[in-house]
Amino acid sequence: MLVSNNGIGRAVVDITGKLSRSTRNLKASEVREILALTEGKRVLSLAGGLPGPEVFPKDDLARIASRVIEELGDSALQYSPTLGVRPFREAVMDFLRSKGVKVESDDDVIVTTGSQEAIYLLAMTIINPGDTIIVESPTYLAALNVFRYYGADFVSVPIDENGMRVELLEQKIREAIQKGLKPKLIYTVATCHNPTGVIMPNERRKELLEVASKYDLLVIEDDPYSFFVFDDISFTHLKTLDSEGRVIYLSTFSKILAPGLRLGYMLANRQLVRTVELAKQMVDLHSSTLSQYIALYAIREGVVDKTIQRAREAYKVKRDVLVESLKEYMPKGSQWYKPRGGLFSFVYLPNGIDTSEMLQMAIDKGVAYVPGKNFFSDGSGTNAMRINFSYLPADKLRLGIKLIAETVMSYMKSKGIMAS
Numbered sequence: 001m002l003v004s005n006n007g008i009g010r011a012v013v014d015i016t017g018k019l020s021r022s023t024r025n026l027k028a029s030e031v032r033e034i035l036a037l038t039e040g041k042r043v044l045s046l047a048g049g050l051p052g053p054e055v056f057p058k059d060d061l062a063r064i065a066s067r068v069i070e071e072l073g074d075s076a077l078q079y080s081p082t083l084g085v086r087p088f089r090e091a092v093m094d095f096l097r098s099k100g101v102k103v104e105s106d107d108d109v110i111v112t113t114g115s116q117e118a119i120y121l122l123a124m125t126i127i128n129p130g131d132t133i134i135v136e137s138p139t140y141l142a143a144l145n146v147f148r149y150y151g152a153d154f155v156s157v158p159i160d161e162n163g164m165r166v167e168l169l170e171q172k173i174r175e176a177i178q179k180g181l182k183p184k185l186i187y188t189v190a191t192c193h194n195p196t197g198v199i200m201p202n203e204r205r206k207e208l209l210e211v212a213s214k215y216d217l218l219v220i221e222d223d224p225y226s227f228f229v230f231d232d233i234s235f236t237h238l239k240t241l242d243s244e245g246r247v248i249y250l251s252t253f254s255k256i257l258a259p260g261l262r263l264g265y266m267l268a269n270r271q272l273v274r275t276v277e278l279a280k281q282m283v284d285l286h287s288s289t290l291s292q293y294i295a296l297y298a299i300r301e302g303v304v305d306k307t308i309q310r311a312r313e314a315y316k317v318k319r320d321v322l323v324e325s326l327k328e329y330m331p332k333g334s335q336w337y338k339p340r341g342g343l344f345s346f347v348y349l350p351n352g353i354d355t356s357e358m359l360q361m362a363i364d365k366g367v368a369y370v371p372g373k374n375f376f377s378d379g380s381g382t383n384a385m386r387i388n389f390s391y392l393p394a395d396k397l398r399l400g401i402k403l404i405a406e407t408v409m410s411y412m413k414s415k416g417i418m419a420s
């Protein structure tokens with residue numbers, strides 16, 4: 001039956017009543033919505049987690065892409081195994097070892113379409129409705145959305161300048177169990193946390209693993225950013241500290257080569273990788289063969305390591321510009337963690353400010369950020385915002401912060417909020 005009018009005078013089928021129950025609950029990703037909203041407009045975007053385009057190794061990738069097609073076209077343009085192309089998976093394991101990530105003899109790697117797909121496949125294979133996931137508060141919003149879609153409950157552990165406050169973890173787990181919840185896994189961005197940029201020290205990592213062991217929890221170590229540690233801070237990956245095969249390590253080529261390649265991966269015990277492989281067979285058969293060969297050559301030729309170094313240097317400069325600009329422009333009572341690495345800073349504004357409500361004002365002024373409440377499983381964080389500092393050139397970044405600060409000031413005035 002043709003029922004609705006799509007605005008151009010053509011009657012089309014109304015699909016509302018035909019959607020599955022789970023689809024009806026789908027929530028838009030606020031970051032992706034903001035990206036769409038600002039597309040084509042003269043808006044300085046501090047919203048997405050975009051790498052600085054100056055960091056992309058464009059010439060190297062152009063040369064490599066053409067070489068891959070010339071030399072390996074018959075395989076590089078073809079379907080390939082669900083786990084990923086073997087030489088690429090081996091190169092990923094060697095690459096990880098070179099970065100201090102321990103690869104056990106019974107581990108395996110599966111290549112995914114960005115690490116976002118790895119999160120999705122893990123949720124699909126691990127989570128039953130009602131399972132409880134322990135997350136940092138705040139945490140990566142797109143992981144929350146996936147876990148929520150699969151019916152997870154959350155226990156949030158607050159963070160400080162050293163990441164998850166692990167001293168609260170056990171008590172939180174006990175309380176959850178007493179309430180009848182079923183904690184199953186801990187999801188953490190322990191290194192260069194999204195959205196705050198903080199790094200968890202080793203003592204906390206060891207304690208986290210002890211608690212995980214005591215309560216038999218899996219641990220997802222989501223690690224897109226450990227390549228970009230700016231200050232002299234040492235840490236050991238949870239995957240490396242783990243001796244029980246309970247850490248599932250995720251990472252990506254999005255920030256160290258190019259997100260357009262859509263290449264991520266998961267390193268974990270072979271048994272779990274096999275299950276994720278079965279799930280992936282249903283989702284997309286395999287990730288782009290061409291991208292995998294391009295990334296393989298880029299690793300072999302040192303392009304990835306060169307890009308990491310370039311990005312780390314560029315982002316450290318921008319981080320410093322960000323921190324100076326925040327200090328200079330933000331109203332009294334604003335607080336943030338100095339990002340020790342990664343791409344983001346999380347800013348708490350004076351109480352009473354609703355950053356979701358304020359966003360349109362900011363966009364009208366020509367700047368965008370992500371409202372803080374998206375990063376909390378319990379809807380808190382209304383007065384916070386995530387600011388990306390990797391994408392814009394330094395002068396625009398500075399201007400962006402200034403425009404945000406001006407927006408905050410106008411908003412506070414319009415609501416009669418006093419700076420504390």
Ligand SMILES: Cc1ncc(COP(=O)(O)O)c(C=O)c1O
Nearest residue numbers: 049114115116140194252254264
């Ligand atoms: C913590 C975290 N995990 C996963 C992802 C997904 O990245 P991708 O799918 O591009 O690998 C991101 C992207 O920004 C992220 O910040």
